[in-house]
Amino acid sequence: MYAPPMSGSGTDSTRPLATEPGPVIILVEPQLAENIGTAARAMLNCALTELRVVRPRDLFPNPRAYSASSGADIVIDRARQFRTVPEAIADLHRVYATTARPRHMIKPLVTPRQAAAEMRAQIAAGERVGVLFGPERAGLENDDLPLADTLIGVPLNPGFSSLNLAQAVLIIGYEWYQAADTTPPRELVMNDTRPATKEELLNFFAHLERECDESGFLRNAEKRPSMVRNIRNIFQRAALTHQEIQTLHGIVKDLANKRVHGKHRRD
Amino acid sequence: MYAPPMSGSGTDSTRPLATEPGPVIILVEPQLAENIGTAARAMLNCALTELRVVRPRDLFPNPRAYSASSGADIVIDRARQFRTVPEAIADLHRVYATTARPRHMIKPLVTPRQAAAEMRAQIAAGERVGVLFGPERAGLENDDLPLADTLIGVPLNPGFSSLNLAQAVLIIGYEWYQAADTTPPRELVMNDTRPATKEELLNFFAHLERECDESGFLRNAEKRPSMVRNIRNIFQRAALTHQEIQTLHGIVKDLANKRVHGKHRRD
Numbered sequence: 001m002y003a004p005p006m007s008g009s010g011t012d013s014t015r016p017l018a019t020e021p022g023p024v025i026i027l028v029e030p031q032l033a034e035n036i037g038t039a040a041r042a043m044l045n046c047a048l049t050e051l052r053v054v055r056p057r058d059l060f061p062n063p064r065a066y067s068a069s070s071g072a073d074i075v076i077d078r079a080r081q082f083r084t085v086p087e088a089i090a091d092l093h094r095v096y097a098t099t100a101r102p103r104h105m106i107k108p109l110v111t112p113r114q115a116a117a118e119m120r121a122q123i124a125a126g127e128r129v130g131v132l133f134g135p136e137r138a139g140l141e142n143d144d145l146p147l148a149d150t151l152i153g154v155p156l157n158p159g160f161s162s163l164n165l166a167q168a169v170l171i172i173g174y175e176w177y178q179a180a181d182t183t184p185p186r187e188l189v190m191n192d193t194r195p196a197t198k199e200e201l202l203n204f205f206a207h208l209e210r211e212c213d214e215s216g217f218l219r220n221a222e223k224r225p226s227m228v229r230n231i232r233n234i235f236q237r238a239a240l241t242h243q244e245i246q247t248l249h250g251i252v253k254d255l256a257n258k259r260v261h262g263k264h265r266r267d
Numbered sequence: 268m269y270a271p272p273m274s275g276s277g278t279d280s281t282r283p284l285a286t287e288p289g290p291v292i293i294l295v296e297p298q299l300a301e302n303i304g305t306a307a308r309a310m311l312n313c314a315l316t317e318l319r320v321v322r323p324r325d326l327f328p329n330p331r332a333y334s335a336s337s338g339a340d341i342v343i344d345r346a347r348q349f350r351t352v353p354e355a356i357a358d359l360h361r362v363y364a365t366t367a368r369p370r371h372m373i374k375p376l377v378t379p380r381q382a383a384a385e386m387r388a389q390i391a392a393g394e395r396v397g398v399l400f401g402p403e404r405a406g407l408e409n410d411d412l413p414l415a416d417t418l419i420g421v422p423l424n425p426g427f428s429s430l431n432l433a434q435a436v437l438i439i440g441y442e443w444y445q446a447a448d449t450t451p452p453r454e455l456v457m458n459d460t461r462p463a464t465k466e467e468l469l470n471f472f473a474h475l476e477r478e479c480d481e482s483g484f485l486r487n488a489e490k491r492p493s494m495v496r497n498i499r500n501i502f503q504r505a506a507l508t509h510q511e512i513q514t515l516h517g518i519v520k521d522l523a524n525k526r527v528h529g530k531h532r533r534d
Binding site: 041104114151 | 337369370371372373374377381434437438441448453456457460508511
């Protein structure tokens, strides 16, 4: 489920559009159609497709929402509109609400990462789950929060923690997606090449060291063993491919030839 | 370092603006001043303040960048402009580049979460680290990628993986911030209240069960023990506070009174 371009055109029709069940994203009284569109884009980035909109200020669906979604039309096409939060959550079993830390409420509060892990388990158990997002400026109202089982707070810079709507949706969706993603944390992209065998690498070491002996670079007999070890570690660290070993052989050979010819010229 | 509002006004001057050293964010040939502003906002959300801009298309700094940053002026004020990527990275020790999976390059590739963990260790060791982001449409050029030690790819919906510039910056910054954040994954926000003691809870159980015995709700002697256990588990699960126990005592008392008076009326 690796998915790369961080910029560039939105849809790659050669790759599958993920459509597994996920949490419903519920935007409560969004102010701008554009923000519904950018939220839809963030949803589809994270393979979320079920959008609900409660009392949008702008007429919905809206051409500006489609335009701002950069191709996430499928999310807006399928979006459902509701007049109240209770109607929008009626068929769900679990509801999370994104919010500031509540000052006058006794309520469970989770991080987005924890919410993602919980939602994965709930949805795998056949439950239907939704996440409420409040209006751009004010956030969710105090009367909406008791309708949620659990609040989600995003740990961010305490002095500058406000996210726009699409970015809040992206953080929740991103954690949802990562919670089931199996991309290796670190890998060496090899494409169609293969790593060099150790024999190929050792042959290159022998070639390089022979030429360095001849050029005089390794003439200090006392230091030679540690210098050889250090040089070998440089190339060992590069995790070379078969083809790259050939390239390095060519570089060493040409540099050595040049030195020989240079000497000839200087003679 | 908990930071809640996910919408609402940007800056909370009563809370500290985090300023610890972090990776330098380097925007290469950004097309729109607005995108520099929204990237600056995402940076400050994540306590990142060092921005570099290489060959921006729009004049920089720019009023539209300030406006789009929603108050992250400090990031734009301090931003530095460069003519080339080599100049922009010259003083750094480690460079990451956000990109699609490269098709013709043999290169280490990490997830944002892995990159964040590595950058935390590098910066703690006194190294200076930067992250390259390409232009909105095209991404980084092939000649820029070999200037980076390591590529970062965001695992997202393979069929719809393109993020806008600010959202790519947000994902990297978010993971950077989470990597050192100590917010408990799940907590019950208690504000100024305290959990009920078990004695308070047991007193409430006794009150409730006494009234349920009197009302006849628990009259089935065979089922009574399991009914009592189930009812106790409902209230146990709610993790009640001292004050909430008082409220529940009041509710039970008033309901029981109403029943008595009701009976009187019906008599």
